[in-house]
Structures are given as structure tokens and as C-alpha cells.
Amino acid sequence: MQQTAPPTNEWTGKELMLKIKEAPDENNPYYYHKLSGENEIRLVTIKPGKWTDPISCELSCHSLGVENEDVTEYSTLSYAWGSPRITENVTLEGRPWPVTVNLANALLFLRDHEKPVKMWIDALCIDQSNLKERGKQVQLMKEIYSGGTHVIVYLGDGKNHRPKRLVEQRRGSRAPARLSFHNDERDRVHLENFWDALSASAMPSFPATQPLSSTYHLFCLLRVLGDEVFTSNLVDRMRKMTGMNPSYDPLGALVESLRYMLLNPWWQRIWVVQEMIVSRMAVVRCGPVTCPWDMFISAASSLSSSSFNMSTIFRADSAKVLQYFCRQVLSFRDLRNEWKRNLGAPMLTLLQDFSARRATDERDKVFALLGLASHSQRFLALASYEDTVADVYQATAVEVIRQSHSLDIWRGDLARKNRRDLASWVPDWSAVYEEGDRQRAQKYDIGKGEHQSLWKLTVVKSEGEYWKFVAEGMTRLLHWINENPQDRKLPERMNVEFDSYRRLLETVSLECYRKREATILINTVERIKELCVTLRAHCSLPISYEDLAKHPFISAFGRSVAFYREVKSKSELLSDMASGLRDDHSFGTDAAAWLDRLVIWHEMAFWMHKSGVAIHHPFRWDPEKARRHPDERRRKSFFSIESILYGVVTHVGDRLFSWDDRYSAFTTISKWASYCERMPGFHKVKMAKTLLGGASFATPRQSTVEVDVLEDESHRDMKALLLEWLDHVLEREDFAHDPKMKPLNEALILATTGRVMFALNDGTLGLGPGSMAVEDQVMMLPGTSSPIVLRHRLPERDESLEGPAYAVVGDCYLDLSSSDEKKRLPKPWPGWLPESIMPNELKGFWERRRIYLF
Template structure:
């Protein structure tokens, strides 16, 4: 006989206790369960409830690899202050969240069905640094995998979030209003025009002489009417009928700024911190569909884009419809929305954007954690998988910024990360050569970098950087370089011959590899390295056959591509150990030795050269030519200074001095203040004319900076064919006329032929100073440069670099002066000596161990250390 459960009031005490233990204690905080898979994420389900019910959520785990993963939405919002929180129920337990998130959950909750979403504050264990880093690497997939991203812009009343208790004062849920950006919005627009007409009706006199009160819409300034205005403005183009209708409504009572009231509501919405948050960039760009939620009003993001596009492309004089302050708000709205649109189109077309460009373009956006200034953009970068490994919240901010700089050098094959004013730093724990990614990038620097990006490949330095970080990578690099050199010599047997003197060097290197290197790697069982070293021995024999006396000897000495300054750490430690017991090793200190050397001097030299750094090579884009320099910083964390300070990282490079700064003019901060900018230009020209007798044509060319005058002036009718030598006088005359107008009238000339010069002047001088070197060479440089700074040419940069001498905490391993990086600059090319240009390298290179001493002395160079 089947037993039936006893009535509830007949339960035993034991059964009642068992029943109670199944209910979690709300006062017991929730503890996250560990994610078991690398691609696993959590999703939060917002349980249905009435407007006044507490918010209750639960979490479930899902793998992104599973094709049939449940549909979910993602949330894009601003966290708000972590010090002010509201309590929700998560997995039956009390869980604090920021006020803004609590508001979002309240407005997103459905009364009848559960809502499944991915929300970072709930779905990631924020106390687990390792999990946070792994989830950041999945962020792109999370947002692109959701059905839509919900952009939460507040409760529609104020840009500051309210407490839940304030919302719950209303016992009845507010009415939801949806826009679709199509014909279904007709009902809303009819209500909008009716409300405008009623509010615009002028007050009429009554029989007793008083005026009848104006009929107004109760909520004309509400979020709903502001969305209606955006919907109206987004109709393809602002037609004349629509414009006339707005003007008539405004003319009914000029004292009643109806449109301005709605624009003020738009301004409040734009004050929401979401518009300045760094994470929303990725969240918006990679998502399939975006929906905007502001209080109870919802619309597709496309409605915002339509309104911004219509306003920015319209030929209508908006001042006849809106007041000046309202026009500024609308212009700001357009810039914000269209920047998302443009980046989305670029990202979709090119499958990403350059990481350096992203860091520069979005440097003004805010992040609570300074590491997020980098992490939030990783998923948007071209070849993003190469950068995602940087995401680790276990590393310090300084370590993340330095690792980002190294990775950008590795991927960009250049030192273009030094573009701009590197001295503008918020942090003091960074080396000067590491950009502070938390600092706002100067607008002038950003525009110049953006303008020059498409030209960098053509006008960049002949040298290209490649980072070599492993033992195998070093030997592979040497083998590739020697192969390229051999191939070049075989193709040009009469033009390129190695000096006879190098036969001995090839023999010595061949024997050294056989005695030390091969034996070392065989004992380690590194078969791949043994094969590579044997390949280098074979190349030594082949290259030796091309050694002969001839005129090519002097050419060889001038070309740095023939020498690589890298050494293999493990290999040279082995050489050092053999030198201590009297076995043969190369002596690179003594110029008198041709072959080998015995003794402690060699051991001491090798001890100084034990590698504690990463190696950078320089390659030309076209011929894959390379020279290897040191990209060096200390890795031995056990070494400390006597006073207990840890040694700072530094970078060691070859440099070519161009001059010392002897004068620096005032800085032009911005062209917003035109009077001040023109006054500064006049002071620059006046000083340098008196100082060096500079002709105004040269001064004009310097003021235009990196501008390609040939390309700039080709578009003007007056100087058509300006690239020809016969047109030089025409160009100079135009430059003089332009500069005289600027100096005398403190204004830009209206002549269409000179308009490109006006734009070039603003681009070249914003945020910069004009300076002079000790040889009277003029240039434009970063605003923080001072008298005494030095300008040098470094391999891997398209522009000269401004460096500042400093006295670092040095040791015996530093064999040159130390500097801090200030930033890049522009020098007047007509003043530059040809001998100061980097020589055009040959395709191919050799390790320094092979090179005779006299061949290592090429072009005026100096090893420097950058701290």
C-alpha cells in the first residue's frame, strides 16, 4: 500500500530540520564554483518578478565551444562607484552590486519570463585574478556570440543612478516604450507631433483680460520625447517639409524652446559614464546587434546612427531650428555615435585595427583598473590572438605596460610607439621608453600619427625590428641572415665581394662552432639546434669562397647590415667555462689578435657579455635585410643596488647623433585659441630669422612639418605640375605669400590654393614647439623638450628621436651614456647633412664574432642606454 506524505502540520521535527537545510541562508555570501574549461563562461538568469519584488538571479556554466549554447544577451554599462552598493539575491544568497547595475537589472527584468544574460560583474569571479585574465581573453567571443548587446544608459531621469528604494516608491511598473526605426514607430511620432503642437500654442487672452494658460504635454522633457526627436532627425535626410514644420512650431512662441528642452534631456543622457568607458568600445564593435535601453524606452542602436548620420551630412542650417547650445550637444552626439560606426566598419573590413592605433585613439576613455586601458582593446586588434596573452591581472600595471610596448615593437617591427610626447606620463614607475598607456594621448600627436599611418611604409626607416627571444630563435636568425647574404653575393658576383681578410674569420667561427657549440647542444640533446648550427658551418664554407680583395671592401665597411651584434647566452656561457680551463675562445677585446686567444681576459669579456636581455634585429621591409642590435633590460631579479633598490630595466641601442638642442620656442597647445597660436608662430619666425638668417621659405617648410608639399600642392590649379624642377620658383612664391599673410594678418588666407597649407600648419604645430640645434638646424618637437636635449637617429624609427641625458644608477656593464626618451621630432630636411642618413643596408648579415675589427666601424654611431 502506497504511503502518503503526512500533512504539513504533522511533519516531525527531524523532517522539518531537513527541509530547512535545503534552503540557502541569504546572509551567507555566495562563493563561485571554479570554471572547469578554458572556454567556459557563466550566464546569469534574471528571474521574473513584479516591479517591487527583490531582484533574484542564478548562474549556470556553459562552454563557448558548444554549437547549441543557449541564446543570451550581453550587457554594456558603466559600473559606477564600488563604494555605493545595493543588495540582490544571487543563488539564494545576498550579493552586493553597484547601484547602476541594480538599476539595470530592475529595468531589464521581465514580469513573466526569465532573462538570460552575460554580465561581467556577476559572471566573473572578480576576486580571482587568474580567472579575470582568462575571461578577458574570451571577451570578444562572448560579445560576438550573444544575440544582442543591451546598452544601458540609466533610468532616463538623471545621469546619476538612483537607489532601488527610490524606484520602488512607485508601486506600479512604468509603461515600456519600444522604437523599431521603421513604420511601426508611427504611433509614437503622431503623439510626438501632437505634444509639440499643444505645447507650442501661444497663450490667448480671455474675457477678463487674463491669458489662458498654455496647453503643455506633461512629459515634454521625458526620455520618450527625446527618443522621438532622434527618430525624426534620422529620417534619411532632413527634408525641407520637416524643417519647415519644426520652424513653424518654434515660431509659434519663440520664448518656448521646445526642441531645446528635448536636447537638454539628450545632454543628460550623454553625461552617463558609459560614453567615456573604455570597455564599451569592444562591446559595441564586435556585437551582432545593439539595443539602447534608457529607463523604460528601448530602441535599436541603428536609430542613433541614422540620426547622427543625417545631422552630420545635412546641408540645412541648423541654427534656424536649434539654439547654439543645443547645436553643440547634437554635434557631440554625432561624434560619439559615428566614431563607433566608423570603427565597426573598419574592424569588419580589416578584421581588426592596429593595436597602437587603438591605444592612441581611445586613450581618453576611462577605466577603473589602469590595466584595462590595454586589456579592453585586445580583442579589437588585428591578429588579436597574438596580443591576448598580455591579459593577466596578476601582473602589475608597469609590467603590463612594458610587455605591451615590447609586443608592439615585435609586431610592428619598428619603434613607432615613440611617436608623440613620451614625457607626458601619469606613472613614475615606467622606463622612459615605455609609453604610459593610461595617459591621454595629445590630440595633435594622435592626428599626426593617424595621418602618417598610411605613409609610414613608404617613408619609414630602412631598418625593421625583429625580436629574438630564444636560443633556437637566435641561431635561426643567424642562419637566415647568412643565407640571404650568400644569395645576394651569388646574384651579384662582380659588385659584392667579401674581403680576403674574412677567410680567417670564417675558419675561426667554423672551428669554434664545432669545438664548443655542437658539443654543447649534443650533450643537451637539442637536435634542432645542432641541425641549425651545422647549417651555419656550411654557410661559412660557402661564404668563404667569395672572399677576395677589391673595392667592395670599403663599401662593406659602410654597411651595418653585414654585422649582427647578437650572442647566444647558453653558448657563450659554455665558451666562458672553457676559457677558464685554458681552451680556445675568441677574444673580441684585443684588436691585435686575428684568430683565437687564451686566458682570463677573454673570460672577463664573456662575463660582461652574458645575455640578460632580449635581442632586436633591424630589417628593411623590401629586401628583408637586417642588423641585430640589443633590445636589453635586466632579467636577473636577484641583483640589487647597495641601498636596496632593484635595478630598473633599460634598453641598449646604437645611435647616430644629429645635434644638441640650443633653443626651444613657446608651445602651441591648441589652435582653438587662434590669436595665441598665430602670436606664437610670429615669435618663432622672428627669432629664427634673427638668429640664423633663415630664409622665410625654409621657415615656411619647417612650419609645415612632415607635409609632402609636392602632393599637397599638386591639387591646386596655380601650381599644377609642382613636382617639376621648373616650378620650384612658383612653389616658393606661394609659400612666401602664404606665410606673409599669416604673419601680418594673424589669420589664414581664404585662397583655395592655400587652404592645404593652412590645414598642414595646424596639423604640424599642434602641441609642438619649434627648436634649433647647435648647427642651426630647425625642427618641430614635443612640447616637453628643453634646451640641452639631444636629437639622434635610431634604427627602427621614421623620425629623429629627442633624448634627455640622465645620470642613472649605473654599473660597470654600461659602456655608454644614459638617456630618457622624450619623443619623436621633425627636422628641416634641407638642413640635414647627407652623411647623417642611415646607410642603405645590404640584404643579409653576419654575427659579430666573424667580423674583423676594422669592419665594425661604420657610420658615426654611439651605443647609448635608455632608462
């Protein structure tokens, strides 16, 4: 571990020694010196001392990203906190300071006997009682770990599964010898010791003070496994030893030590993901033994390679431990490499992939991943420990929708929640994302490729953002039409719609004058009025409204705007309105109420009445009623959205939990088939397409063939193979080892794991989340690449609701091969128009309706 020079007492402007001062409250005698800059952090210096000396530390201030000749070097610590109820006292700035037992152990082993050690350690460098500071430091976490010389991964003392108190660690008053591996030629002396210990392990005279199960020898074993020559030597030695004595297992004790190391909570923490990925270099510290993280990667890569068979020298139970070690280590390697290539990953992918990792604070299930996300600066603003868990989860859901322009956050089973204070449309980020859902999301590459929704969402949070979106969409449409005016014409009768919309904008312009941001709003609205006049000149296409829906260049759907509004109680709205009245005395109470209805109701009902989607909270209210009921409780957030109904669920089969028990899985599918065979018009290939989730396969000609009733000669072999495969499924025969069945087998497992088969009222088959039930409804919503299962619910009576209310259950696969034309989504046009400009007949043709999701 690289050491730094002792800090000086000189005031340099870059580094200032901070003192923890006394506060008046005797129960809370210390407080942290307030950080002054936005990029300022604290560093802790562990003072040198002997093994039995008390641990003493100092704090100093450091500014990230400041160019200076006198660069402050520091390392960072990645560890598991441990129980906060059991603490040890260390000395911080000359005063006792409680830390968890695990951190006390880490400080003991990290302290140098001669030189001070400068580090960043979250529990000491952040004022944990200051929620605002915690949130700001979270936003700097990526810079903190990437700015350190290296991160030290502390995996315990190497002897005990649970950390011991300092008095127990120091028992005997003799410091353990510090040993370092380098993963190069400097490790030769360690390897020689290992070979000697391995040879002597079977001898009764082997000294008990050097057991082969020690952490030191475990690291020796990992070093050997990471080198091809040394591994070959180990295999030869083990074969000779076990040949003379088959029961001899000298490596079993070392693998048991590895198992204890893997039980350290560090491997399950959510924060370590970011700490490991963004750091320059990682060093592993297990008690007195240190090695570079690359040594772990070398060992895991060798063990997982096809050229090395673990069963040759390890027993079956030991092989399982080694396989788990490989998965853990290589997952960090792959994540680090991917992050370096792309400098970020979709936030939704991160939340799903690491949902199984643990966090003491449930908000950290989101905060720990913010720095790794694409467009991380936009997501980092979500980090606030002053917000409740429910508020953080909902804000994260909205921001993911804003960034992805889709509702792919609804993939999987959303009814599976640990928390009860979340709306149905907000995923519970603290719940473990089921493996089947995760694999399907990964396979379909959320937000990309052929599974991408034709409908797009743009979430806006203000009136100004909305008008900007309208202007940009209409401008794109105009450019598209001007490219080829002969083929790019609008229906003749739409000129009336453009005139009506332009007259509506006159009212909008009047209200813009009364707003503080009047200049921006007025210019944008005036631009839209000019676009209405220009586009009206292109309305010369002589087709009927019925033909308009089928026109290849025009449809009722395209890039859609989404409104997100926080729901306020009526008393809160009244307070906001009163504030607005103080700014403009020309409005009376009645006029203020009308203005509020204009901004909310007219904006949604008229300008957005037929929009692709409007996530918003329309709220009509009576000021007098609000005064009579000022304490009306806050309602849950909801949003409104346009939808196309596919059908009502009339049958739900048993859930197929897992394919680990193949007989049970085939039994479940057999039950599904028994119901399908009784349905009118049953066809084996249609059922197979449903079971495979619409998977496609490559033919010998390298073309992609979707599973369907295919009669031409080039597809005849695929159809025959499909029918043969389905016979296996229906007869519950295992075909896992048949090479030609492998693609179909893999597609079946991917599509069905964790799901149920269901049928709609028109006989359409599908696969859906395990929590769906009869009478659920399946709909297509803007921004989704697959149909969504919704459940009707009866919320409290609300006069602002003009449609049915639902809860989101999750996404599903639906076989639409036999569906009518109204269930087939039209192609979007490249621009966008507010749907008030679109004729009403289109909405009737597509049977769209507004629904409310709670």
C-alpha cells in the same frame, strides 16, 4: 529584446546550474564554483517578477564555441559599473549579493514580468576576487560579446543623471510602461504621438503627465531625424511655430534630455569599444524605452550630412549637444565598419586612439583593447590581473615592438606620464595621448608608407630565437646574391670575418650540447656555420672598407635583432644559477659564472657588438659579491641600442599648445622666427620646411613636391606660394579662408600643434615634443621613422654599462637638407648578417655608439 525559454533542472552536460556555496570565512560567505574548461563562462538568468518584487538571479555554465543542437542563446550587457562604495542587494542563488546601484537599476529595467532573461554580465558572471579567472575571462571577451544574440547598451533610467536606489525607483509602486522602437514602419504610432505632443506643447492645456522632455519623446525625435521625409516635415512645422513666436523652443527640452543621456559614464568607458564593435547587434535601453542602435546611427548620419542644417530648427547651444552626439555615435559606426573589413587594427593605434577613455583598473586601458588588435591571440596572453600595472604596460610595449618591428611607440611626448614607476622608454598607456601627436601618427600612418624606417627590428627573448633569426637572415642574403652573382658580391676582405665568426660558433656548439634543447640549437648553429662557408665564396668584390659604406647594395644597417631581457637582482641570478648547477654537476662555481658571461656578455658584446640594435640587459656579476649582498634591490629594466648622433640641442622655443587661439599661435611662431633670423645662413624656405614638418604637396601636374629650395620652372609657382605663405606667418596674418593657402595652413597646424621649434649645435632646425630642453640629444635609432630626442641621465654606478645612459623624451622632425653624408641613412640590404662579420671600419664611418635607455 529577444527572450529565451526558462532553464530546466535537467543535467544536460552543456548547461549545469551552479550554486554559490558557503565558505568558512564569515566575512566572505560565498565563493564561485570554479570554471572547468578553457572556453567556459557563466551566464546569469534574471528570474521574472513584478516591478516591486526583489530581483532574483541564477548562474549557469556555458561553453563557448561548442557545436550542439541545443544552442544556448543569451544577450550581453554593456554598462557603466558606477561607484563600488554604494551598493544594492539582489538575490543570487537564493542569497543576498551586493551590486552597484547602476547595475541594480539595469537589472530592474531588464527583468521581464513573465519570462526569464538569460544574459552575460561581467560583475555577476566573473569571480571578481579571483585574479587568475578575471585574466582568463578577459581573453574570452571578444568571443563572449560576439557569441551573444545582441548587446544591450544601458544608458540609465532616462530621468536622472546619477542612478537612484531601487526604493526610489519603485516609489509609487507602479511600473513604467515599456516602449520599443524598431526603426521601421512599426514606429508610426510613436511618431503620431510625437506630432500630437509637439503641436500641443505650446498650448496651456497640454497634459503635464506627458512632458515633451521625456525620454520617450527624445527617442521619437531621434527617430524623426533619422528619416529624410519626417525630418523635412519637422523643419516645416518648426518654421511655422517659430515664425509665430520667435522665442518658442519646444525642442530645447528634448535636447537637454539628450545631454543628460550623453553624461552617462558609458560614453567614456574603455570596455564599451570592444563590446560594441564585435557584437552582432546592439540595442539601446534607457529606462523603459528601447530602440535598435541603428536608430541612433540614422539620426547621427542625418544630422551630420551637408543636406541638413541644424541651425534651421535648433538653437546654438542645442546644436553643440547634437554635434557631440553625432561624433560619439558615428565613431562607433566607423570603428565597427573598419574592424569588420580588417578584423583588427594595430595595437598601437588602438592604445592611442582610445587613450582618453576611462577605466577603473588602469590595466584595463590595455586589456579592453586586446581582442580588437591585429594578431589578437598573441596580445591576449598579456591579460593577467596578477601582474602590476607597470609590468603590464612594459610587456605591452615590448609586444608592440615585436609585432610592428619598429619603435613607433615613441611617437609623441613620452615624458608626459601619470605614473612614476615606468621606464622612460615605456609609454604610459593610462595617459591621454595628445591630439596633435595622435593626428600626426594617423596622418603618417605609423609603420607604413614613406615614413617607414629603413631599419627593422626583430625582438627575440631567448638564445634559440636569436640563432634562428641569424640563420634566416643569412639565408635571405644568400638567395639575394644567387639571383645575380655578377652584381651581388661581397668585399674580398670579409672572408676573414666569416672565418672568425665560424670559429666563434665552435664555442657556441660546445655550449649547445649542454642545453636541454640541444638538438634544435645545434642544428641551427651548424646551419649558420655552413652559411658562413658558402657566403665566404662570394667575397670577391675589390673595394676598400671606406667605399663599402657607400656601396649601393651593402650597408652597415639592415634588419636588426632586438634583445629584451628582464633585469634580475644578483641574488635572483645566483638562485637561477644554483638551479642550473643542480641539473649539471659537471660545472663548478667558476665554470657556471663563465657560462653566464658567455650567454650574456659574449652573446651581446661579440656576436651583437655591432648589430643594428640589441635590446638587452647585459649583466656581469660576481657570485661571491652576490652572496655578500643577497638583499640588493631590483633595478629598473633598461635596454641597450646602437645609435647615430645628429646633434645636441642648443635652443628650444616656446611651446605652441593649440591653434584654437590663432593670434597666440602666430605669436609663438613669430618668436621662433626671431631666433632663426639671427642664425648664420638663415633662409626663409628652410624655416618653412621645418614649420611644415617636411610636408609634401601635389602640384597641378599631380606630382609630389617636397618643400625645399626649388629653382626649375615647374616648381617656381610652388616656391612663390610658399614664400607668400611664410610672409603671412611671420606677420601673424590670418589666411585660413584663402583657398590657395589651405594646404599649407593645414600642414602648419598638423606639424606644430603641441610642439616646440629647436636648434642643434650645427644649426639644424627641427620640431620636437613640448617637454624637450636644452642639452637634450637628437639621435637616429633602428626601427624609428623619425629622429628621437634623448636626455642624458646618471643612473647608479653599474659596471656592466659601457656607454652613456639616456631617458627617452619623444620623437621629432629634423630638417636634414643641409646635413652631411653621415646623417643620411643608407639603404638596407635584403638579408642580414651578425655585425661581428662586418668590418670595424664601418662602425667608425657611421659614428655609431651603444647607449643605454632607462
